[in-house]
Amino acid sequence: MGMLVYLTRRLISLFLSLVVASMVIFLVVEVAPGDPASYMLGINAQPDTIAALRTELGLDQPKLQRYFSWVTGMMTGDFGTSYTYRAPVAQMIADRMWISLPLALMALTLSALIAFPAGLLAASKRGKAGDVSVMAATQLGVAIPNFWFAMLLVLLFAIKLRWVSAGGFAGWDNPMAAIKSLTLPAIALALPQAAILTRVLRSALIDTLSEDFMRTARAKGLTRGQTLWRHGLRNALIPVLTILGLQFSFLLAGAIIIEQVFYLPGLGRLIFQSITQRDLIVVESVVMLLVFAVIVVNFLTDLAYALVDPRLRSRA
Amino acid sequence: MSLLRIQDLSLTIHGKHILKGISLDIATGEVVALTGESGSGKSMTAFATMGLLAQGAEASGQIHLLDKDLLSLSEGQMCEIRGRDIGMVFQEPMTALNPVQCIGDQVMETILIHGAGSKAEARARARDVLTRVGLPPDQFPLSRFPHELSGGQRQRVVIAMAIALRPRLLIADEPTTALDVTTQAQILSLLLSLAKSDDMALMMITHDLAVVSQMADRIAVMQHGEIVEEGATDELFSEMRHPYTQALFQASRHQANLPAPVSAAPLLQVQDLKRSYPLPRPHPFAKRPRFEAVKGVSFEIAKGERVGLVGESGCGKSTLTRAILGLDPIQSGHITLDGTPIATAGPDTKRKIQVVFQDPYGSFNPRHRVDRLVSEPFHLLPDAPQGPARQEAIAQALVAVGLAPSEQTKFIHEFSGGQRQRIAIARALITRPELIIFDEAVSALDVRVRAQILDLMADLSREYGLSYLFITHDLTVVRSITDRVLVMQQGEIVETGPTKQVLDDPQHIYTQTLVGAAPTLPDIGDPHAANAAV
Known part of the structure; x- marks a missing residue:
């Protein structure tokens, strides 16, 4: 029952966030200076040509109507047509999504795979050599910019060892090749994230070490390691889940620089190009999609909280 | 022969002397109370016995549980003893349980960690032991979480975890200090009856002389890391040889000298x-x-x-x-x-x-x-x-x-x-x-x-x-x-x-x-x- 109430409340808040976000995005893009039609046609365009294009793009309709047609369009999968490319936005996004989503998931998985063992090790060997070296490594991971690290990876694995190509995307027709071309970017994205996650997990675990229930567990006969693993980890998960959720949202669109380094046609590059070309319908749609992704990820994070901590289920 | 024999136990934490040559015997089935003010070393004696001292603590002397000297055992050997031979109950029931694990799992863990049965056996045993401490599973299912229980009920769960394997020695560190008086009375009588029925020795740590006087067979009064007076409860209260014991007793029933109320407005x-x-x-x-x-x-x-x-x-x-x-x-x-x-x-x-x-x-x-x-x-x-x-x-x-x-x-x-x-x-x-x-x-x-x-x-x-x-x-x-x-x-x-x-x-x-x-x-x-x- 508690879980059901919790879920309903989260769903309502998810829906409201989406509505508010769509309005804000629409308004911001609308009030941005510059008319897409005149921008597309260049400085020398005739006023009547511009007017004709405005009609064609639907820019002459009332704002409210345009908002509703934009929103209802998105719900049916019709994201409109790109001003510059004259191609359906949905198709453009879908193409990019097939690169950005797997890349984000790979990076996130990698980051978690590194962070969990490293964080547990550091917390259990607190103050000893293992902890100190893990902390030093994460310090480096946080400090080194990922594009520079990406270039080092390219130098070593692509140019020196020739294991993978230096950039570009092989396409999903050959899944092995596709994964191969995403591997270096995923590593470059994952390492700084793993460093942050390790530090968060370590400090959350160390916080649980001083809890009374950890002492109770030791009194039952659990070793230090068992106590940390069975009782500490789950109690330390809430801050870790928060960071994981934030990282996923960032990885989905925040990979612009890495996409640039590896010549990957991902969402980050799409949004960058559409902004410079004043392709408003693409900007609106991609931003809305990202907001949607962030809100859904937040919703999933909230669900994960409730699964981890029973107190959240009853405190509806 | 004593079940627990503490001999000349000294303890320093980062060079500071906490315990100075404690000696104490507890026999099977006996209830011994350690009392004294905060900082007197009562809890440290318990933690030294459990082998759960903080880092930087150094204990010397001997703590014999039957024929084993606990201080000379390795950490691995102590893990086997904790929970099986010695159980412990803590002061703060609100925080002593893992908030994200249901009570059944927490009680079962004591049984499983010592390999004392399969999962099904452990579950059955957890049911039994929760029933014994007054939480019958038909009213308090094993799937309950700690936050769904009151302070007294949580303390019962902690006790259930501590006695699940029928340890020889139960250490209770201020087990009722955080509880209401009526709950305190119930928990104290529960501890006593468990000790009696299982023939378990009970080391009871409390600052409350009134609690001590009602429960313990024997009392050791501690001050500044030393046992200043020790004896059977009746004798100790009637003799009170040490001035510190007298001072504690006087202070416990201290009556302030109130002036008469001045007006009725x-x-x-x-x-x-x-x-x-x-x-x-x-x-x-x-x-x-x-x-x-x-x-x-x-x-x-x-x-x-x-x-x-x-x-x-x-x-x-x-x-x-x-x-x-x-x-x-x-x-x-x-x-x-x-x-x-x-x-x-x-x-x-x-x-x-x-x-x-x-x-x-x-x-x-x-x-x-x-x-x-x-x-x-x-x-x-x-x-x-x-x-x-x-x-x-x-x-x-x-x-x-x-x-x-x-x-x-x-x-x-x-x-x-x-x-x-x-x-x-x-x-x-x-x-x-x-x-x-x-x-x-x-x-x-x-x-x-x-x-x-x-x-x-x-x-x-x-x-x-x-x-x-x-x-x-x-x-x-x-x-x-x-x-x-x-x-x-x-x-x-x-x-x-x-x-x-x-x-x-x-x-x-x-x-x-x-x-x-x-x-x-x-x-x-x-x-x-x-x-x-x-």
Whole structure:
């Protein structure tokens, strides 16, 4: 029952966030200076040509109507047509999504795979050599910019060892090749994230070490390691889940620089190009999609909280 | 042969001597109490026995459990002994359980970790042992989480975990200090009956002499890391050879010398006060149900009168206090101080009411110096003294509570618990209030310090004609420092009258339960009874 109430409340808040976000995005893009039609046609365009294009793009309709047609369009999968490319936005996004989503998931998985063992090790060997070296490594991971690290990876694995190509995307027709071309970017994205996650997990675990229930567990006969693993980890998960959720949202669109380094046609590059070309319908749609992704990820994070901590289920 | 034999146990933590050559025997089936004030080394003796000392601690001497010297065992061997041969119950049941694991899993873990059965067997055994501690699975399913249980029920779960494998020795470290008196009585009798039926030795650590006197076969009194007196309970209480034991006993039943109330003019008037809280909605579109924490309470405190308010946790004491202080809005009723409604009162009226809280450390900002802490209530006053006058007021308040004016430049961590509570009282005194509310203000203090603070309160009442409202669960304190007592249960005042009359001859069934459950000191003569005011 508690879980059901919790879920309903989260769903309502998810829906409201989406509505508010769509309005804000629409308004911001609308009030941005510059008319897409005149921008597309260049400085020398005739006023009547511009007017004709405005009609064609639907820019002459009332704002409210345009908002509703934009929103209802998105719900049916019709994201409109790109001003510059004259191609359906949905198709453009879908193409990019097939690169950005797997890349984000790979990076996130990698980051978690590194962070969990490293964080547990550091917390259990607190103050000893293992902890100190893990902390030093994460310090480096946080400090080194990922594009520079990406270039080092390219130098070593692509140019020196020739294991993978230096950039570009092989396409999903050959899944092995596709994964191969995403591997270096995923590593470059994952390492700084793993460093942050390790530090968060370590400090959350160390916080649980001083809890009374950890002492109770030791009194039952659990070793230090068992106590940390069975009782500490789950109690330390809430801050870790928060960071994981934030990282996923960032990885989905925040990979612009890495996409640039590896010549990957991902969402980050799409949004960058559409902004410079004043392709408003693409900007609106991609931003809305990202907001949607962030809100859904937040919703999933909230669900994960409730699964981890029973107190959240009853405190509806 | 003793089950547990501690010989010449010494302990240093980062070079500081904590235990100095402790020797203690506990036989099978025997209940031995370790008592003494905080810092005397009681808990450290227990943790040394469990092998759960903090880093930097070094123990020497011997702790024999039957034929094994626990101090010489490896960590791995100690893990096998903990939970199987020695069980332990802790002070704070609210935090002693893992909040994200259901109680069944936590009890089963003790059984599983020692390989004492399959998962199904462990589950069956967990059911049995939870039933034994008074949590039958048909009412308290194994799938319950700790936050769904009360403090007493949680302590039962902790006990279940500790006794699941029928250990030979059970160590209980202040197991009832955080609990209400009626719950305390139940938990104590549960511990005793378990020890009897399993023929288990019980090492009971408590600062409460009354609890000790009712439970233990033998008592060891500790001071500064040493056992100063040890003996069978009856003998120890009748002889009390060591001055420290005598001092503890005297302080435990200390009676402050109260002046007679000065006048009958009412100062605080509470009329038909109701206070309720919104509860979580049962489903997202439901109306919020409300919990009635205070259901129409009326009482008065006269000028110079000391009134006690007793009741168990959740009875509405704290809600009532917050309402009187004007911290929360009230749903109906009136609270007036000196004729002025508190809700709309200006600084001049609010100045007359001050409060002292339970936790003398937590109620101060650790980054402010004492002068700033003590003079904080001055912000209430439009004409607060400045400059030398302010310094003078701070010095006066500190002197009034028995501290030197020179202490005002120190930080709060430089003081002991008793001194901190004196500073809290100084802070309450500085606006020259007429009513001070003490919210469990002496509960966290050692008995001797508590006795001093109670004396200080009596002196201040005499000197300044102060009225007190004492909110506490401790009937000894109420008896010591109040003229009149209000007994509160489930948001209502069920009995009221002169303190001695109510506590000696309770009329309401609830008061009778409270008085009956409160542990009492043995009624024996005092070897140094010359000036004891009992």
